[in-house]
Amino acid sequence: MRFDITVEVHLRPGIADPEGSTVERDLPTLGYDGVSNVRDGKLISFELEAESAQHAEHQAADKIPLRLTNPVIDDASVTEAEVQPA
Numbered sequence: 001m002r003f004d005i006t007v008e009v010h011l012r013p014g015i016a017d018p019e020g021s022t023v024e025r026d027l028p029t030l031g032y033d034g035v036s037n038v039r040d041g042k043l044i045s046f047e048l049e050a051e052s053a054q055h056a057e058h059q060a061a062d063k064i065p066l067r068l069t070n071p072v073i074d075d076a077s078v079t080e081a082e083v084q085p086a
Helices: 020-029 053-068
Strands: 004-010 041-049 074-082
Touching: 004 053, 041 053, 053 074
Parallel strands: none
Antiparallel strands: 004 041, 004 074
16 A cells, blocks of 8 residues: 655754744745744655555654654654555
8 A cells, every 4th residue: 555645844842943034034025024933844745655554654653754854853743645546
C-alpha cells in the first residue's frame, strides 16, 4: 500500500525565527498591515510504501521527523493518507 505523507516543520516557541521576522517586517510594504507573530517553517511531502496503515503511521510519526528535523529546536506534525488507485 502507498501512503501520502506530509511533514510540517516549525521552530519551537521561544526559538528565534529570523526568516519570520523578515517576512513580518516586509508585509506592511506590500499592503498587509496588522500582521504579527509571523513564523517560518517548511513542508515536506512524499509517498511511503508500507504494508498497512498502522505501519505507515508508525514510520511517519515515530521515525521520519527525527530524520527531517532538529529535535532540539523544531517541532513537527505528520499526516498520512492512503493513496487511492487511479
